[in-house]
Amino acid sequence: MLSKRARDVKPSPTLAIDAKAKALKAAGVDIVNFGVGEPDFDTPENVKDAAVRALREGFTKYTPAGGTDALKDAIAAKLKKDNGLEYSRDEIVVSCGAKHSLYNAAQALFGPGDEVIVPAPYWVSYPDQILLNDATPVIVKTSEADGFVLLPEAFEAAVTPRTKALILNSPSNPTGSAYDRKALERVADVACRRNVFVISDEIYEKLVYDGAEHASIASLSKEMRERTLVVNGLSKSHAMTGWRIGYAAGPKPVIKAMTDIQSQSTSNPNSIAQKAAVEALAGPQDSVAAMRTEFDARRRFLVDALNSLPGLSCRTPNGAFYAFPNCSRLYGKRAGDRKIAGSSDLAIYFLEEARVALVPGSAFGDGAFVRLSYATSMENVKKGVERIREALSRLA
Numbered sequence: 496m497l498s499k500r501a502r503d504v505k506p507s508p509t510l511a512i513d514a515k516a517k518a519l520k521a522a523g524v525d526i527v528n529f530g531v532g533e534p535d536f537d538t539p540e541n542v543k544d545a546a547v548r549a550l551r552e553g554f555t556k557y558t559p560a561g562g563t564d565a566l567k568d569a570i571a572a573k574l575k576k577d578n579g580l581e582y583s584r585d586e587i588v589v590s591c592g593a594k595h596s597l598y599n600a601a602q603a604l605f606g607p608g609d610e611v612i613v614p615a616p617y618w619v620s621y622p623d624q625i626l627l628n629d630a631t632p633v634i635v636k637t638s639e640a641d642g643f644v645l646l647p648e649a650f651e652a653a654v655t656p657r658t659k660a661l662i663l664n665s666p667s668n669p670t671g672s673a674y675d676r677k678a679l680e681r682v683a684d685v686a687c688r689r690n691v692f693v694i695s696d697e698i699y700e701k702l703v704y705d706g707a708e709h710a711s712i713a714s715l716s717k718e719m720r721e722r723t724l725v726v727n728g729l730s731k732s733h734a735m736t737g738w739r740i741g742y743a744a745g746p747k748p749v750i751k752a753m754t755d756i757q758s759q760s761t762s763n764p765n766s767i768a769q770k771a772a773v774e775a776l777a778g779p780q781d782s783v784a785a786m787r788t789e790f791d792a793r794r795r796f797l798v799d800a801l802n803s804l805p806g807l808s809c810r811t812p813n814g815a816f817y818a819f820p821n822c823s824r825l826y827g828k829r830a831g832d833r834k835i836a837g838s839s840d841l842a843i844y845f846l847e848e849a850r851v852a853l854v855p856g857s858a859f860g861d862g863a864f865v866r867l868s869y870a871t872s873m874e875n876v877k878k879g880v881e882r883i884r885e886a887l888s889r890l891a
C-alpha cells in the first residue's frame with residue numbers, strides 16, 4: 496500500500512533515542528539525557544511576550560506562504576549585521592523550522608540522477624531528505640585528525656557531472672566542529688571551479704567557542720553568494736525549537752521554487768511564532784550570549800571529563816553543543832554476556848546499564864564515535880559522567 500519513498504524512509508535516529516529515553520523517564524527511571532538536540536533553556540521572556548501580544552492583537556490568520564515582510568526584513572537585517580550578506584525580500588523564505596527549509600530546498604533542487612555530497616559525520620536528516628527526493632547522497636568521510644573538516648581534495652574527488660550540491664554544516668552537529676575562514680575558502684574554491692551549489696546549514700552559528708568566529712561561506716565572494724543557499728533558524732540560537740521558525744536566503748529562482756512548494760504543502764509558518772521571531776532577531780540579544788556562556792562552561796567540563804575516562808578520547812569541539820568522543824578502543828570488550836561490538840551496542844549499554852542516553856555515531860555515518868549533547872544542566876552533566884565512568888569500569 497505504501498509508496499517506495501515511505502517504505503524507504505527511516506525515522507530520525509536521534510528523535511528515536513530521545514523517545515526511548517523519555518519513555519524510560521516516564522516509567523520512573525532516572526535517566527541522564529545526553530541524547531537531546533535542543534537547548535535546555537526556556538525561550539527568552541521578551542520573545543514570549545511578543546507572541547502573547549500577537550495573540551491578543553488577533554494576529555492569528557494566514558500570512559503570505561513564504562513569511563511576513565516584517566520577519567523577512569528582520570532576517571535581512573540579521574544577515575547583513577552578522578554575516579555581511581545583503582538579501583532582498585524575494586531572496587528569503589521563512590519555513591516551519593530550518594529542517595523544513597532544508598527539505599524544501601531538496602524538493603526545489605534535487606531529482607532522479609542527481610548526486611548530493613554530504614560530508615560525514617553528518618546530521619541525520621541530510622541523507623534521508625536527499626533520498627526522499629529521489630537523488631543520491633554521496634558521503635565523503637572527514638577525519639578526527641583533520642578536525643572533521645571537509646578537505647578540498649576529498650570534496651573535489653567526489654564531484655562528478657551528476658553532482659548537484661554540497662551540504663555544508665558549520666558549526667557541525669554531531670562533531671561540534673566549526674570551519675575557520677581558511678577551511679571555508681578551500682571548500683568555496685572547489686565549489687566555484689567545479690560548479691557545485693552549496694547548501695549551508697548555519698543553525699549553530701551563535702554557538703562558537705575558544706575565539707572561533709562564524710563565517711558564512713556565502714559571504715566569501717560574489718560568486719559564492721550566487722551559488723549558496725544559507726539556511727538558519729531560531730531553534731538553537733534562541734531556544735525556540737518548538738516554535739518552528741527557520742529560514743533560507745539565496746538566489747531568487749531557488750527561493751521562489753521553495754516558496755511555491757511551501758504554498759502547496761504547509762502554507763505559512765505559524766503566524767504567532769513569526770511575530771515572536773521578529774522580536775527574537777531584532778530585540779535584545781543578551782540571552783543568546785548568556786546561553787552561550789553556560790554551554791561553554793559545560794563543554795569544557797564535559798570534554799575534560801570524557802578524556803579522563805578509560806577507552807575514550809574526545810577532541811575539543813569549538814561549536815554547537817555536542818561532544819563527539821572516539822570510543823573505538825572499547826569495541827570488542829564485554830560486560831557479562833553483553834558484547835560491545837560498536838557504537839549502537841555502546842549506546843544501548845549506557846542506556847540500560849548506566850541510565851545515560853546518548854546517540855551512537857553510526858546514526859551520523861561514523862560508528863567510531865558517540866554523540867553527547869551538553870544541552871542539559873551542569874548537575875546532569877556531572878552525574879552522567881560519573882555513571883559512564885562506573886559503567887566503563889564494568890567493561891573488560
Ligand SMILES: *Cc1c(COP(=O)(O)O)cnc(C)c1O
Pocket residue numbers: 532591592593594595618664667668696698727728729730731736739740741
Ligand atoms: C536542529 C538542527 C536543525 C533543525 O532545526 P529546526 O529549525 O528546529 O528545524 C537543522 N540542522 C541541524 C544541523 C540541526 O542540528
